[in-house]
Amino acid sequence: MNAPVGIDTEAVTNWIVGLGLSAQPPLSFQRIGNGQSNLTFLVSDPGGNKWVLRRPPLGALLASAHDVLREHRIMSALRNTPVPVPDMIATTDDPDITDAPLVLMSYIDGAVIDDRAVAETLTEDHRRRIGLSLPKALGTIHAIDLESVGLGDLASHKPYAARLLKRWTGQWEKSKTRDVEAVTRVAQALADHAPEQKELTLVHGDYHLSNVITSTSDGDVIGVVDWELCTLGDPLADLGNLLAFWPESTDPVAALSTVPTLPGFPSRAQVIDAYAVATGRDVSAAGYWHTMGLWRLTIIAEGILRRLLNDPRNASRDGGPTAALIDNLSERTLQVGSEAGLL
Template identity: 60%
Template sequence: MNAVGLNEDAVSAWIAGLGVGAIAPLSFERIGNGQSNLTYAVSDAGGGRWVLRRPPLGNLLASAHDVVREHRILSSLQGSDVPVPKILGLIEDPEVTDAPLVLMSYVAGVVIDSIGVAKKLTPEQRRGVGLAMARALAKIHAVDLADTGLEDLASHKPYAARQLKRWADQWEKSRTRDVPEVEQLADILQRNMPEQKELSLVHGDFHLSNVITSPEEGEVLAVVDWELCTLGDPLADVGALLAYWPEAGDEDAGPFPASTLEGFPTRAELVEAYTQETERDVTHVGYWHVLALWKLAIIAEGVLRRVTDDPRNQAETGAPTVKLIDGIIARAVATAEAEGLR
């Protein structure tokens, strides 16, 4: 059975011509829980493995899911301190594919994309993974933009204002219903914007499912899924990590419950580990936590809209539900109240 979204014969011929040692025939399998850009494992007759990425199927919002841009970012990070897969090829030829394709190396390791995977780890390994993520995030934010040629990747204007404008616009284009709390949170975030004092590379979607870790000590072997990468305030990534990091005592764990298991650091411990690595002032990290939850709800709504419009985009784990999205919004409201943001 052919992999949805790929012309397997044409793509196989392209990969064979890249000189990566692929031995025909090649097979393709959709992998991961990602519901934006589609990811495939590529295997050959000799046991070789690679990873292929393409945009979602169907009509897309302008600038979203740009794998050509993702290719540029990963290519620029080759040889840096940031652990990333090796980039092997990019093709946009309409005779081969209806959308751009990026081929990269396969990184063997553990992806904690479900609570089932996390349960196979010891508490010590879970803690090791969490602390390693803080170190990996510090490496991303230490990237020299001039040396990597990424200075012009995005605007240098204040990041919070850019994020509020972009995601409010995305909400209007992709929402399936009226949710007054989304607009109310946007107003709260607008009123409480902190002054931006630093500009760094920002991953934009940094969480457990987007890192590949060592099965032994939990070190981060590769950071993946760079489609939301931009330039901005580094604390935005810390806030996003917190948004994706429920704790055992939380009322609603949301769609990413793995970090509620014994051993994983608390959100406060993650912030402390990041602070020790970077010596940054994290006074406003609560603001970025709220913004990240608001943004996560909008992203989930967009996924729901894409799956509704074209069911082929749905991952094996299913699509976000209205109940799940409303739960994220409720967490954002509660976090804003706890942080004193009004």
């Protein structure tokens, strides 16, 4: 097996073996997931033990982005809460081991439904269970007492919509490969219609089907991963992000993933209702946050395209976004924003 890019296998093996985990060399490192940002590896030993290793992407990065040590802090804080997260094991940024920080965590044995072929092997009932479990698990994140877990100082307490607009407009300017008029137009509409923030909760920041691990028996969410965009803000932003990744077969523009369009998966309206029932929250602003989620996703996709142009080794299993896909996303954002009365 070829050595994975971004990992000094000999040095990292020695580090992991020295942690007292009963890890037996030689260790194998396999790139997993379809994530387009931080690189994730399945680490295995000959005895069948498994762990997960995370590191930032390769090449030049935007300031404050891809902070795996911050992810480690967040998941460590959530360990003894109802939020299902892997156990954090160790971190290192020793230059003799790695050129970037590494985080080692436990392996959760379940299914990640990040591929249509995987989803097609499931029954319609199992797909429905998965789809309805996602908003329920999201509610556990938003119920966290920030002070009791030590995350009250994780981020600003100022209105989240304004913070998102400032941050992602800045990211767009730094990473865009060309001008896309819709991005600027939607940003103005989101600024003009920002809802009043009535509560501040932990926000995952990138919550969708590919970033959860589900039970192979009942479809329940048993692990929430990929916390690099986690912050404090309006909980409905997470719901909007989930909706941005939740296409329906009748949508006029192709989505980033078509998995939720398969029979059995609940509709967006059913996902919203499940979240409302699980949390008791007013979800009347869901259309605003759905638009925000798509707008931000367009910018994230453009940033990934920029990283791939700068260093093709960052490509995930499915390659990465194209300019045409990003144009589709921006068109879809205009449509959803119009339906929500923002444009």
